[in-house]
Amino acid sequence: MIRTLETVVFRSRVVILAILAVLTVWLGWYALQLKMDAGFYKQLPQGHPYIETFLQYQDRLFGANRIIVVLRNKKSDTSTIGDGKPKDDSETIFNQPFQKKLNDVTQDIFFLPGVDRRTVTSLWTPNTRILEITEDGITARDVIPGTVTPDEMSGQAINQLRNDVVKGNLVGRLVSNDFSASMVVAELLEIDPKTQQRLDYFELAAKLERDIRGKHESGNFQIHIIGFAKMIGDIADGAQSVVIFFALAFLLTVASVYYYSRSWLLTWLTVGCSLTSVIWQFGLITVLGFGLDPLAILVPFLVFAIGVSHGVQQVNLITAEVANGASGEGAARASFRGLLIPGSMALITDLVGFAVLYIISIAMIQELAITASIGVALKIITNLVMLPIVASFFKYPENFVERVNAARDARIGAIRFLGNVANPAIAFPVFIGYLVLFGIAVNESEKRHVGDLHPGAPELRQDERYNVDSRLVAQKFSVGLDLLTVIVETPPLACVNYNYMKHLNEFSWFLRNQPGVRDVQSLPFVAKQINSGWNEGNLKFRDLPRNQFALVQATSPVGTSSGLLDVDCTLLPIQVYLIDGKAETIKPVVAAVKAWIEERGHKPVLSAGTFNSDKVIPVEFLPGGRVKRESSDPTSSWTLTREQLVNLRYNAPPLGEIKPLQFRVEGFAEISADGMPKGDPIAKGTVKVNPDETGAAGVDILSNIRGTEWDNAAHFLIRDVPDGLLIRLASGNSGVAAAVNEEISKQELPTTLAVYAVIIILVFFTYWDWRATVCCCLPLTFATFFGYWFMLNTEIGLKVSTLPVMVLAVGIGVDYAFYIYNRLQYHLSVGLNVTESYKQAITETGNAVIFTAVTLAIGVSTWSFSPLKFQADMGLLLTFMFVINMLMAITALPAMAVVLETLIPRKTRPWAPPGGH
Template identity: 55%
Template structure:
């Protein structure tokens, strides 16, 4: 079958290459139209309990997609006329930003910021800044009155910093632009936040701090621009390494061209299918390029070996095509399934990433297994090249002969015992790894990034911030004026307020207690839930900002739980606290539902990754087992190919724990890719074993011979790819740096497993379970 395909493909090679050229031109045209896209809804796990709650009440509850802008004078406090004039202009400018839900804009200047005052006649409510006061007519008396209103209204730590050295403006965003009806362009909004807000108001007098999903995605997109620089560096290093290995500019160029062509096809198809490129998935095409280089090195290795033996370019290309088609296809199918399993995570952004990666991997079959050999068949190599290749191969073969000891029975046992011991440690350590972010601030950015600096400063100065977990409490009608319900929810609020890393709980019961005290001359003895229904109604009706704490029928009572940071451990602690409390304190008619707010969204993503990670890995291993079984029909091959891969995977988890890298949307594809690349090494090495066993060699000699043929190519591939992606460690984006470090480690550790543990394991299996009959002789390598 393989021979037939070889003859057909090489007979039609000119026509095939012409067709691929035409397709490349068309794909290149569409690739130029590919744009980065981002959307808040793309983060939401479809069908998750928390997201169902969020979607059901997203028009009534806020906090999931907001921007916070803080204005801080560089000297003194905010209580100056100049500050409030600038603060008013800032509020107005935010009001008119695209996508801003205008009725949610909140600052000291907006009419939805009101305070309650206890007077001789009871309680009166008024705006914090009277409608009769303007920015131009502000007087010292006005400032003193505003300061008093801010303190009495409880806005210190919420809209005004604890030390009075900054004030904030908060606004909720819609996922579409009301002025155009089109999806909100988050990159445009992020640019406007910089140009129309920060650049306008930040000066020698003031500092402007901006946080929120829109600003974060803009910063990530800006940082993603550096991906091109690191790709160029990695490309140059890869080109140099390929030249040193092949000793040919032509072979190096052909390999790089084949790998780059698939990226062009990938971009073109994505645009044609209506997809964009998410900033968090911008590295995926370059991962696909790395996969292409991996398979390209195997092609170069076999081609140079044939040329060194006297073959011409076409003969060498034919051998490379026929011998590597099956193991290469097996490896790419495994990688395809690995990326495809990402689709199991019901997060639109991750599913787009799965589609992006899967398209790229499918294209590799055409570019690296078919197009590359066909291109090589047209190349011309002189005698000098054959001499250079022969000398270079002799050096590599000498190294591999020295490494052949790993297949000797004695060393095989030692290696297997040592690696198994390390595997046990890795499993134990890997159990401590976390899903989600492990550091404060935005995990996609470095700690010293402007966004994270702003986030830290806001968290230190305000109790209210972005990290809000909204718990939706569904109750019977009129629960706001029913003592039993208010008492129950007051206990819930108090329990949440005492959860570690919770900075503030905003709820109706807490607000009612303050209002009740106000109706009783501010006496703290009355700061409790009134038992009398009319008194309870009186207290609840005078709560400031009541619209955010209950609906008109008092059937929805959201509790806003503000967290200190967005670490996975912090979010998980708060979520678990809610679950434990509602399980331990059920009340008929009351349904405590998780969760809205941006921390609810993040919690849903973390839980989906946790739940789907194991099924994903099981699917990948199931495919590997099926492919190996069908190809080699030998259970020993299944164990020999899969177990070293398992070792490498858990070593990766151990590495993540040591470097405190959480399993996130960014790092999950790395682990999947690591399995795909790791199994490449195993397929290419093991593919020659049945052939040599059929020739009468014992398993030790068979593996030594296989290492001579493919061992150096495997080592060189891993080293080249590791060096290339290691440059990402210097990126401005922390998630890119984490991916670079993790990829470098996984490339190397999977290579080490393939050229040491795989032979050792196969030898030990032969010792423990000798074959009852010899392997049938084959006229050609296994296909």
């Protein structure tokens, strides 16, 4: 079959090359239109419970995608008193020039594209208010009245501002702790509500640099900007250097391939075919409507590297055939025939390795999976078909054979020495040594980190302007970008119910005392301060009043713009500010919230079904389930299908008395478009519930509504259901980061197992030998866990940018194993023992395997000098993975083969692999 395919391909080689040339021109035109593409929502793991919470409340809660601009008085750098605070007003924010500049910055931010103007907050915006204790009680007013202009900010106005900043508890929030800087905060809209166009983060980042920093940073004023939009813009700017490192790696690859092949024709053919596939890849992803994310900017080089890897194998076999006297066409045919099967297997494995990343529900990784899979799939055409076809036209000079043989003879000594690893006396100690190292690596890999290991933007180096700004904001302010919002869903008017408020107050205090938490804001905390204010500031009254009317008085001054409650008090979020955004900071706080929910969290009063396997959920989260809350009292009316009635459970209302109760049930034949019952009920009834001492009970509605009148009821309305309290994670950018980290941690094992499953299937059905499966997969497993061990020791976290590299390493590693084992089994099939077979195989393919790994490692090692920290980390990790996979293929694989042949001898010869000769 292989020879038939060979004959068809090479007889039609002119037609095939013509078609490929047209395809290259067409896709090349689209490749020129490829653009960088970034988006905040592309970073979110869709379907994760935290993200579902975030998306549900994104219009009412903020903090996940914000920008923070800090205006700082540089005079404070050189003139401070003993406690670190500036000496006089000229070195603080309390002077007219500073306030005028702050107002200008606020106005310019207000009109930036993508800014949600409702959320712009600074000392100059009307949503920054102060609650002041007076002889008449409490007055609420703007910190800077609307009647005061920037030019009038002097004298009495400045003194009033100074007092109001302290009274309004704005120190550490909008004003730095040392009074030298002030903050402007704004949320971003991913989709423009008018045009429905996605926000261009690169344009916004450029405007922040040009219209905010460039315009307002001068003299004694310095601007500091942080936020996702600025970070992704800085990454995009740094990503431009990728072109330089790509060019450097390209030149090193060209020089190395020429050194190996001793032919400029074969050199340019190898790199040309790899570049062709990259051009096709760019063109196709443009046609499909995708862009290139800055965090996935390295994918094209990885695809290029895979192409060079397979191209060198082709060059290796072509030069060997030419050296043995074959013509150019004969050598190309032999290469096509001999490498089609192992090359296809290797590329299919690479393809599956990237494709399985699609199961991770993060849009950016899914786009990466698509673009990388396209690139690898194209390698089957460019490297396994196009390369040998073009090579078949080559004529080699007479001295070419002499140059090739001289180069091969120079390398053959070292290669033959490596063949000694297949001697049983060496193979067994080598294999046992690797097993010991593997055990250590498995143990150490359990300590590896998922998520960011460094504060600020770990994708950038610590001395980059963004991280310098991030550190300054963290040092001078008590709040910043690292916000975790815990959602608390309550019955209506829970904000004036002492039991609920007391529970939230205890929860807030619990969170404030967790390691890694800088500050906590919640309605009970604010209400206690206001209650003290209504009592002349007496600290004895800084507590929650039990009287409902006093509680109304304590909470009424707090508006919905504070983000601490909604209009009917069914949403009372808790804002948790963390010291940084590192995974080791976020994870314990999230774990603390989960522990509280498990121990003291309250489930919905009536629940149906499960969520995340063990969490009961309210009916509105079920397909077809609807709920309508009554405004007059804390009850709900629930609409359910007949199937959903089976799973109903009752839990006594939280913080209340356990007592029997009954629900009114009505049956309906159909529901309206909004999911509520339509028309008059066709049947009515009641269901009694008697909870046990824990407050739990089953709700067997179907047994209580027997009767023919219920037979036609498809939907059931349950009335008078008391509402409960539900604590949910999470919003805020730290909540989003926690969701991403959990998703990667959850999906890492399934994706790796999926790749291994494909490798096992391919190897077994290609060689029909379980030994081949073990010999190819076990060294690969060694290399994978050695990679995790390496990541731990070099402080590289497993995250969106590193997970694809580890999956790629699996594909590259098995490439080496396929090429070596393919020749090993061929020699076994003709009667050689395993030791001699490996010594023959390593002399035929060892040069190419070692050369490819070293060349690619040298190329990516130059990335260590990149201004982008994540690119430098990827270069370091890829360099290690290229080398360790090569070492496993040329040492662990033969050692494993010898151990198996010795302990479990073959009874018959294996069959020759397809294409072997």
